Amino acid sequence: MDDLKIAIAGLGTVGGGTVTLLRQHADLLAARTGRRLRLVACAALAKPANLPLDGVPFFSDARVMARDADYDVLVELIGGANGIALDVVTAALQRGKNVVTANKAMVAHHGRALAELAEQSDATFGFEAAVAGGIPVIKALREGLAANRLSQVYGILNGTCNYILTTMRETGREFGDVLAEAQSLGYAEADPSFDIDGIDTAHKLAILTSLAFGTVVDFSKVHVEGIRHVSAFDIRAAEELGYRIKLLGIARRTDGGIEQRVHPCMVPIRSSIGCVEGVFNAVVAEGDFVGRTLFEGRGAGATPTASAVVSDILDIAAGRRTPTFGLPAKLLAPLKAAAIEDHRGAFYIRLTVLDRPGVFADIAAALRDEEVSMEAIIQRGRAPGETVPVVLTVHDTLERAMMRAIERIAAIEAVVEPPHLIRIEAF
Template sequence: MSKSSLKIAIAGLGTVGGGTVQLLHDQAQLLAARAGRPLTLVGAAALEKPTGLPLDGVPFFTDARVMARDCDYDVLVELIGGAGGIALDVVRTALERGRSVVTANKAMIAHHGTELAQIAEAKGGTIGFEASVGGGIPIIKSLREGLAANRVTKVMGILNGTCNYILTTMRESGRDFADVLAEAQKLGYAEADPTFDIDGIDTAHKLAILVSLAFSAPIDLDGVSCEGIRHVSALDIRYADELGYRIKLLGVAAQTDTGIEARVYPAMVPLSFPLAHVSGPFNAIVTEGDFVGRTVLEGRGAGARPTASAVVADLMDLALGRTIPTFGVPVAALKAQPAAASGAHRSAYYIRLMVKDQPGVFADIAAALRDEQVSMEQVIQRGRAPEETVPVVMTVHETVESSMLRAVERLKALGSVADLQLIRIENL
């Protein structure tokens, strides 16, 4: 075993940072045996020194910027979070010093990844960010290394454990979105401000990273269209079950003839597909390559231990001298591609209408769909309530999105339609 240790400075000692410190301590002998040298903490930074972590003898800094500038380390682990601010400052400082960086910060990579990769290449460092997508799932290594012999044509997945927990609980309990969200917040599965999770922003950050790795393109967060789960109701989830689907928030990216299609949206996933059965806070990611075909990775998408495992996996690569360009190829080889025209996307759809129970309503609905060349596949309508609105649920055959959206506007304009929900049926 080499006597030269890998010197690590860690910025941020919250849930993931604390988990990483604990893992490095608890697994020290195992890691040293596998890396051929010790992995040694030489600095730690947080606003206050936490109790209960094995930090005895480790220099402690209350300013991570000072540590990044003055500490003698080989790699800086950034676990502060946030797209900019102090997290970005310490990463830039480390890279400018020619040091390597390991981070779990998907927002920073999604917003600044290409720029940071350029600095790393120019200064001789490298960036590891396995923990930024999928928690403990090794999807970054899979795309950068395991699938390097393939042209990846599609990547899709459940990338946010909070949303998957909410949708799973809604299905299992029959309760509606707002009630389950409040419970998730009490249990710590959702933040006090859950906007990034439930509006799909967190998933968009992760998908932008996967797009760059899969298609050798610069990071383009603006090219990811985003839709969250606020509008998904318990009623929709019940009908999804009846129709043979599960509703999941997906991040989906595909290489098309007109460019890269990258979208975040809730979708009906067929029960025959593995993603339909991923429940609770778990994540899962599917890739399709021209030689390997379809691969599926599933695991815990967040939490101290799974995320720390991914952080330390990157540290092990550095300890072993394994390096690879940030996005799989040098920055100069990343080729920008246009975003595929959204209106040209083809999909089947689920439509739920709340309509007045009166004669002629169904004829009006059929006419609105017919006029936009949208073809019905099946319809569910049960019971009568002349004084109230009743649900009419239908699925339509695969159609061009622009036609479907025009049909939706026609349906909304009908005086008999009080409410309408549209959810894509994922083509798999």
């Protein structure tokens, strides 16, 4: 068979890893597909000196490469939901060329439109590398678990946040200190907002939701919270209560629609997700016939993500094709979103209160008035007339009732800081 001609747009960390993998495993990849995978063009703002690109045509404008170069597969590794990344992918698909990307933001915002364009052009649009790095979770949901009706999919989808929360637990240090260390080690960006505010996880969750439930990708309906408010005190309290704190993305089928939630969670220490530490990612999917399945591995970095990129290229080389989101784009259902206010679960609340008589009675009255049942209350030590931290946990209740109770508690004179809430998930 003819060589499969590959053009790569973007030669940063993942692009460099992809070039290296294609070169280093050239014979293995050819043996597994029956075709040579040949790099025929690449594009970046500047040509990296450390990559083996001798003899490969170089473009300083990826748009020109996408429009004019002779290739079979365009690999987009530029990033960003719009702009040049979207331009080059659209141009390639309009030419009937296959596209592989690691761009979760673009897929989360434009997934259905790009899937439709790929189908119209009889091309493949692959994005295994867009979620959970080297973990083959896209193929698992789209193909391996296709016989199942899935009830939920959830996981740790951002290694930066998992590293920060793990390090806080292991060292007892505060969030800001550990974040600064993560930035110095290269685990967090100079502007870490997309990671620590949950946006990166939300992009990935929107994609998983579509694959799991056959719905249109709808990032706008993801409820998103980050980890900035998680303190060392919360980490210690969670351990005492038998939990660990993880930033999770959760998509769940409910009677009211599909929940899409990203926020810190307390999960049981011995749960499969509670044991995933450091920069690792994990995804759990639950199906009616298969039960619970767990996928764990490195969720970012040059080599794991390049592995996922090349897995999509191998499918194209071997002629394997499935619908982009498991169903033809026209059959994807509109996403009926369950309101976060309808979520039912248990909660952890951290309060800072003046240590004086009657405070607990006022807090209990606020919970009682909203029909929220308290499970436990923890106060370590006394400091009459001074402020002290207090921890409450409550039994399963509706989110809207919990939020009304929080408003009442915040209005109590002796509560001197806004209450901090973390949801508890009994996985």
